[in-house]
Amino acid sequence: MMMILGIDVGGTHTDAVLIENLEIKKKTKAITNEKNLIDSLLNVMTELLRGENIAKLKRVVLSTTISTNAIVQDKTERVSLILVSGPGISPSLIDTHGMAHFVSGCINHRGIEVAKIDPIEIEWLGEELKRDSIQDAGVVGKFSTRNPNHELKIRDILGSRLRHISLGHRMSGHLNFPRRISTTFLNAAIWKLYNDFVTQVLDSLRHWGLSVPTYILKADGGTIDISHSVEIPVQTILSGPAASIMGILSLCEAKEDAIALDIGGTTTDIAILADGIPLLEAFGVTINGHKTLIRGLQTKSIGIGGDSRVTFADNRITIGPEREGPAAAFGGPFPTPTDALIVSGMTAIGDREKAALAITEIARKMDVPVTKAAEAIIDCTCREISSHVIRMIDEINNKPVYTIHEMLEGKKLCPRSLYIVGGPARAFSSKLGSMLGCPVSIPEHAEVANAIGAALARTTAEITLLADTERRTLSIGEEGIQIKIPPGFSRRDATLVGTKKLRELAIQKGAREEDLEIEIIEDQEFNMIREFHTTGKNIRLKLQVKPGLIAGYTTGKVL
Numbered sequence: 001m002m003m004i005l006g007i008d009v010g011g012t013h014t015d016a017v018l019i020e021n022l023e024i025k026k027k028t029k030a031i032t033n034e035k036n037l038i039d040s041l042l043n044v045m046t047e048l049l050r051g052e053n054i055a056k057l058k059r060v061v062l063s064t065t066i067s068t069n070a071i072v073q074d075k076t077e078r079v080s081l082i083l084v085s086g087p088g089i090s091p092s093l094i095d096t097h098g099m100a101h102f103v104s105g106c107i108n109h110r111g112i113e114v115a116k117i118d119p120i121e122i123e124w125l126g127e128e129l130k131r132d133s134i135q136d137a138g139v140v141g142k143f144s145t146r147n148p149n150h151e152l153k154i155r156d157i158l159g160s161r162l163r164h165i166s167l168g169h170r171m172s173g174h175l176n177f178p179r180r181i182s183t184t185f186l187n188a189a190i191w192k193l194y195n196d197f198v199t200q201v202l203d204s205l206r207h208w209g210l211s212v213p214t215y216i217l218k219a220d221g222g223t224i225d226i227s228h229s230v231e232i233p234v235q236t237i238l239s240g241p242a243a244s245i246m247g248i249l250s251l252c253e254a255k256e257d258a259i260a261l262d263i264g265g266t267t268t269d270i271a272i273l274a275d276g277i278p279l280l281e282a283f284g285v286t287i288n289g290h291k292t293l294i295r296g297l298q299t300k301s302i303g304i305g306g307d308s309r310v311t312f313a314d315n316r317i318t319i320g321p322e323r324e325g326p327a328a329a330f331g332g333p334f335p336t337p338t339d340a341l342i343v344s345g346m347t348a349i350g351d352r353e354k355a356a357l358a359i360t361e362i363a364r365k366m367d368v369p370v371t372k373a374a375e376a377i378i379d380c381t382c383r384e385i386s387s388h389v390i391r392m393i394d395e396i397n398n399k400p401v402y403t404i405h406e407m408l409e410g411k412k413l414c415p416r417s418l419y420i421v422g423g424p425a426r427a428f429s430s431k432l433g434s435m436l437g438c439p440v441s442i443p444e445h446a447e448v449a450n451a452i453g454a455a456l457a458r459t460t461a462e463i464t465l466l467a468d469t470e471r472r473t474l475s476i477g478e479e480g481i482q483i484k485i486p487p488g489f490s491r492r493d494a495t496l497v498g499t500k501k502l503r504e505l506a507i508q509k510g511a512r513e514e515d516l517e518i519e520i521i522e523d524q525e526f527n528m529i530r531e532f533h534t535t536g537k538n539i540r541l542k543l544q545v546k547p548g549l550i551a552g553y554t555t556g557k558v559l
Contacts (some may be wrong), residue, residue, distance in 0.1 A: 002058035006455025007044060008448075009037055009064040009244050012265025012307055012323070013423070015451040016278030018052070022552075027448045029423075031326075037066065038200040045208060054210060062226070062241035063217035063454040066197050067190050067236045072288050076189035080134045081181065082125065082158075084117065084141040084150050089177070099185070101125055103154070110468060111146030111475060111482075122154055128160045136191055138184035140168030142177045142370035145477030146466060152480070164191050170283070172293035173477035173542060179284055183292040187234040194233035198226055211267060215459065215510055219285055219296030221246050221278065221404065221547040222460025225510030234294055241269040241299035246279050250549055251443035259389055259415045259436060262450065263422035264531050265307040265338075266323045268385055270300040271393055272413055274403050278547075282402040295462070297404070297547075298396070302388050306338040306424040310377055312365045314396030317380040335359050338424065340377035343370060346427045381446055382428055386435040404547045405519070407541060421449035430474020458551070459511035462521075462544040465498045470528050472534025476501060491525055491539050498543045506545050514551040518543060 003020045010032060017027040023288050028047040033039045041062075049057075063506030070076050103125065105117035122558020129137065137158070148169040154163045164187040168180045198216075205214060215223035219238040229236060244262035248254070254276035262269040262412045272279055281448035284291060311318045319337060327338035329350025339355035341347045356370055363373035393413055401411040418438035420429050424445045433440035445452060467474045467489055474485045474497065481501070485493070499518055506516055522542035527534045 003052075003056040004059045004061065004455045005045070005048065005057060006451040006453075007041060008240065008454055009040060009061070009066070009332065010240060010264055010449035010450065011060065011065055011267065012305065014040040015448040016048055017445070017448050017451045017455060018048045019452070019455055020056070024445055024448075024452070026158050027202055027445065027451070028547045029447065037064075037197065038204055040206070041201065041204050043144065045204065049208060054208065057210065057212050059212045059455075060205065060210065060212055061217065061223055061454045061457065062201065062215070063239045063450060064197070064236065067194055067233055068238055068240065068287065070190050070193050071290070074288075075138050075193075076186075077192050078134060079185065079188040080129055080132075080137045081185055082137060082139045082154060083181065084139075084144075084154075084178070086114070086142050089142070090153040100181075101128075105141075105150050107141060107143045107150060109143055109146065110471065111143060112471075113147065113149070113475070117150050119153075119157060122157045126158045129158075130161055132506050135163040136166075136188045137162055138166040138168065138181075138188040140177075140181050140184050143175070144169040144476055145173050145175060145464065147482065148477075148480040148485045153407050164188070164195075166191065166232075167480075169302065169477050169480055171234070171478075172295075173462075174283070174293050175474045176283070176293060176461075177290050179293045182290045183234055183284070183294060186237070186287075186290055186292065187232060190233050191230075194236070195230050198230050201226065207406045213510055215244070217243050217454045217457055218460065219294050220280070220460055221297050221457055222545070223454075223457050223510070224459060224461075228509050230528060234292065237292075237294060238285055238296050238299060240450065241301055242270070242297050243270045243450040243453045243457075244421065245271045245299065246457045246549070247421055247449030247451070248443075248453070249278070250452050250456045251421070251445060251449055252419050252441055254417065254419060256417055256418040257413050257415045258419055259438060261385070261389075261418070261420045261422070261425075261432070263385075263424045263428060264305045265326075265423065266303070266305045267301045268304050268388075268422075270302070270385075270389055271297065272393060272396060272415065274401060274411060274413060277403040277405060279396065280402045280404045282407075298402075300392050301390065302338075302385070304381060306341075307332070307336050308381075310335045310337065310340070310362060314510050317362070317377060319377070319381050319384055327355065331356035334379070335362055337377055337381045340374040340381075341424065341427045343374040344378060346378070347424075378428070382431040382435055385428075386432060389436060406521075419443070421446040423447050425439060449513065456543070456549045457505060458515040458548055459468050459509055460545045461502060461506040461509050461511065462542065463498060463502050463505060464522075465494055465501075465539075465541045465543070467494045467539040468536065469539070479505065489539075491523075491541075494541055495520065498541050502543045503543065511545060512551065515545070517548065519546050
């Protein structure tokens with residue numbers, strides 16, 4: 001069996017595991033150096049690989065918060081959007097993030113060019129971007145998934161003037177124009193930061209003499225070859241929460257509706273399982289108000305963790321959402337839930353005297369003994385987490401339920417189990433289980449579950465295929481592919497072409513042949529009518545490599 005290195009770079013800790021023959025051979029945690037993530041990577045790699053035969057290492061997988069944090073904290077690059085919207089929608093109705101240039105040209109809903117772009121207009125625009133010191137841009141045509149030629153021509157004209165251009169048709173095969181704009185905007189805005197990160201990761205691996213396949217976790221719980229991920233870094237948003245879910249799947253044998261919690265130092269990630277299967281944001285995740293076309297696991301991250309700052313004002317305790325350093329027991333400046341756990345004797349870590357001193361200030365304001373204040377902080381932390389879980393379940397039950405495999409018609413979730421991972425998992429488990437009315441399961445290795453989930457996730461890919469038999473054309477939006485098809489082309493033919501193309505794409509992105517579990521997730525076929533006669537068919541298919549664990553690893557079986 002192969003050896004795998006899994007690394008999760010979180011906001012508080014960087015966790016890592018070395019897996020061999022289905023066993024956790026080594027595991028480690030290190031404080032994340034937010035100013036130098038590569039330093040954190042090298043620390044955990046040194047710890048795990050020291051004394052090992054690195055020739056046995058066959059796979060390195062990372063999950064990271066770098067893209068998510070940059071977007072949430074508005075620490076992204078200045079970019080410009082170039083939009084080919086055509087008629088039919090007022091520019092004033094489109095959220096362009098205040099950075100858009102609308103240019104002439106139009107391709108209709110069937111992929112037919114109605115109006116050409118003006119090369120001189122694009123040249124002038126290039127000069128304007130240069131004057132504004134814009135180095136990265138996104139180009140989005142309304143129907144570019146049906147015909148990407150306008151986006152490609154604009155890229156060819158502006159390519160020498162810009163550092164990188166993100167193309168809308170590469171983001172997703174869905175047509176939703178506003179979501180495509182937001183997705184392309186975010187992709188352009190994080191491209192440099194992410195590209196620098198990948199460069200440093202690969203440099204770190206070379207430092208260790210490693211030239212093994214290296215992957216990064218995407219929002220859908222699948223991986224992609226890290227070098228290929230640079231073109232569409234927006235796929236890696238919410239990589240951290242996805243790692244939480246994959247970790248729970250790899251460590252627990254969930255078969256029922258369940259709640260999954262990953263309690264970290266900075267945040268708590270919440271997910272709900274339907275019959276043991278993760279839910280999916282089928283039309284795209286939302287991050288920092290941006291509605292995207294990135295399919296992702298349905299999670300909710302809240303600013304409550306073991307190191308969240310605790311305050312008391314207006315006769316109430318507030319937990320987070322800020323993390324302003326480690327717990328006081330570890331030299332931090334403010335009281336935290338971790339300090340409360342230490343004072344209550346629920347965990348034996350850190351300096352108890354420092355923890356008690358920090359909680360004393362809260363106890364004084366509450367006019368209660370220190371132990372009572374600690375109990376109140378723990379209770380408040382668990383109630384906040386529980387209330388978010390209950391609201392999330394209510395929200396899910398008020399809309400269609402999509403899992404990573406299918407839509408569950410009429411499904412109403414009623415969780416019967418609670419799975420908790422993360423550093424503070426065991427300390428909070430009893431109270432959370434009581435509040436949520438579920439028996440609690442805390443798997444072995446819960447403190448490094450994210451790294452395990454990343455290590456064992458299979459490579460995923462998806463394509464959207466549109467066949468227009470009247471025009472005898474077939475397009476695959478995400479790849480910008482257009483090919484001619486013969487008369488009589490059928491849905492079965494489309495399925496065969498789509499399966500072949502997806503298999504090729506997945507292998508290119510780093511998938512192993514034994515992991516290629518391909519399924520159709522959208523399937524539509526319409527007759528096209530002219531003057532009361534059928535003139536052809538419009539066939540639309542969306543295929544994916546199903547998210548899950550790599551071949552040979554069964555859910556809940558990591559030792």
